[in-house]
Amino acid sequence: MPKIAANISMLFREFAMLDRFRAAGAAGFDGVEMQFPYAESPEQLARAAEAAGMPVVLINAPVSREHPVGLAGRPEMRESFRAQLAQIVEYAQALKVRFVHVLAGQINSTDERERCCHTYAENLLLAADVLAPHGVSVLVEALNAHDVPNYLVGTLADAQSILDRCRQRVALQFDLYHVARMGLDPAAELKQWLPLVRHVQFADAPDRHEPGTGGLRFEMALRVLNAGGYGGWLSAEYTPLAATAAGLGWLGSWRRGAFGRAEMALDI
DSSP states (O other): OOEEEEETTTSOTTSOHHHHHHHHHHHTOSEEEOSOOTTSOHHHHHHHHHHHTOOBOEEEOOOOSSOTTBSTTOGGGHHHHHHHHHHHHHHHHHHTOSEEEOOBOBOSOGGGHHHHHHHHHHHHHHHHHHHGGGTOEEEEEOOOTTTSTTBSSOSHHHHHHHHHHTTTSSEEEEEHHHHHHTTSOHHHHHHHHGGGEEEEEEOOTTTOOSTTSSSOOHHHHHHHHHHTTOOSEEEEOOOOSSSGGGGOHHHHHHHTTSSOOTTSOOOO
């Protein structure tokens, strides 16, 4: 069974940010990830993570008010993205993260797609150059069009194209929720894309709450991960229906290996 992390930007919001590390550990998670840690100092976050014994697996690159789903694919924001690199390195190094997800941003028309893809790949490679010496890998994620209309990387094929442009120097972040919202079978797609996947996130679909609140068959995806020898993290990135602890029944059943045995047939 992969190690399971809590996205503490979405889970444990009953607590102040610096207290969420300890709450995640007490609930039984193995580590945490954060979307945008930049409201707190890297030193404060690092101390809180260390005190709770919670490794920080992943953070996102910063976004802006004008570009809330990223700016790395926007040609006119090239210099702004590059100006963020020092801050990204500072947080990644302080928190000892394994991954930084660099969001692409939206496109305004199909006419600019090629130019935006070129800019995104260029910025991803630059981020990879500055983060690799710190042992940090850069990730790309496909986001569904229901939640993020006109996102530059709106399909898994879009993600593949970007990875190819980057000559496989960046890797794939695979979110079961986003893939389900694309109308695809998450387990079947995960089986196909697993060789490129370095990090997996999940929420139930269609409402992005905890497992068991929607129609996503997590048991199939967990079997794929186990049978495929996936050695990365599995991260809960959902909006709890109530207090976070009240909706963690899924965590115990996953820990007991209900869906994780490699010898179970992959009927997909």
